[in-house]
């Protein structure tokens with residue numbers, strides 16, 4: 001139970017505000033992106049600045065209540081919210097400062113990627129991130145960060161230069177290669193286990209207009225396209241990224257009416273090499289087998305980044321299952337063709353994101369991200385607006401995952417996992433787990449920050 005007098009004092013010491021059960025806006029404030037998650041925190045503190053975050057962390061620790069930290073609220077398992085505890089909501093910590101000379105970007109801990117893309121594009125720069133603009137910079141970065149620029153520029157964490165953090169004891173520190181390097185190592189993949197990040201500093205890349213977009217083929221061609229894709233992407237130069245998907249063509253424009261609602265396979269490309277060479281690069285891709293839809297062409301980088309946002313508005317039901325994949329055997333390909341054809345709803349999908357190229361140049365122990373030698377991060381997501389379809393989504397994703405799991409590398413990308421237990425977290429961090437657990441003990445010995453893919457203090 002939280003002490004009421006303490007709550008009054010807490011509220012008075014903030015520049016932001018506190019929302020509690022019964023307050024207007026409580027139900028809105030506790031909602032996260034995944035409509036399957038329905039949690040009722042005791043207090044939600046909407047922090048206005050780092051000082052508020054310090055106050056909130058101290059309050060949570062002193063009152064001995066469960067503490068959840070919310071960045072963009074996108075986490076599949078709802079790790080940005082908790083029942084009965086305190087939610088430290090960072091959504092107001094939003095700003096993006098671009099340094100065009102140093103080619104760096106500093107943003108607030110509650111910023112979203114669409115906000116970063118908007119700000120950097122004006123300078124002809126981009127930071128590697130994910131494929132949906134509403135995703136939080138916080139959770140995506142701390143877990144790794146896979147997207148359209150992974151093969152060109154590495155994971156998001158490979159472009160992280162510095163963070164400002166509030167630790168479990170309320171201290172504020174900077175972590176970088178020079179300051180608190182152990183902490184800097186841990187936050188590049190170790191999730192929100194080590195503290196609340198109030199600001200991120202990234203390296204940005206001179207990327208303005210991509211040659212990019214989706215290409216679709218008939219669903220019946222899944223096995224053939226996947227075999228071709230396997231050979232292509234494992235040898236492709238680093239300036240081209242392409243993730244493979246089984247999906248349903250969305251039921252509306254700009255998609256041609258004759259293919260709307262059809263299940264297909266596809267590749268979403270992003271080429272960032274010299275524009276004059278783009279057509280030449282795509283000639284063999286287009287020649288291998290004529291796509292039934294080819295939306296690949298010059299596109300401003302933020303437009304590519306926001307391309308799928310209208311298909312996936314907040315509040316849908318989402319169920320995720322994921323693995324890392326080292327080799328895509330013919331047997332695995334046959335299973336993709338079989339289970340891909342059974343997608344239960346039009347928004348459900350399976351993606352294979354390449355993590356070779358620049359991301360593979362980093363050693364497995366250089367950051368906590370232990371699968372640099374894998375080639376893909378695979379994810380099956382059952383998605384639909386209707387809660388009545390939950391079982392269908394779960395059954396399809398689980399069956400698909402169970403069929404492919406024996407062909408996988410063992411662990412999974414933490415940001416694509418839901419609540420899968422301790423063994424799975426250990427499998428994901430592999431040999432890096434022990435080092436993470438030691439650093440956890442040093443910075444959060446009592447496991448204050450445990451609403452995450454939790455690393456237990458050694």
Ligand SMILES: Cc1cc2nc3c(=O)[nH]c(=O)nc-3n(C[C@H](O)[C@H](O)[C@H](O)COP(=O)(O)OP(=O)(O)OC[C@H]3O[C@@H](n4cnc5c(N)ncnc54)[C@H](O)[C@@H]3O)c2cc1C
Pocket residue numbers: 032033068069070071072073074075076078079080081090109110129130131132134135136137138139140141142143144145146147191192193195196197198312415416451452453
């Ligand atoms: C539609 C959709 C598309 C996605 N696409 C991609 C993709 O292309 N690439 C990719 O890599 N991932 C992708 N993801 C996964 C995404 O990276 C995770 O869901 C991530 O956890 C989201 O971060 P968030 O800040 O929005 O989430 P939240 O739910 O707010 O937080 C997630 C976790 O991170 C912690 N956290 C968040 N911010 C901070 C902070 N500032 N300081 C300390 N801890 C913090 C939270 O405590 C929580 O444990 C996608 C997710 C969705 C729903």
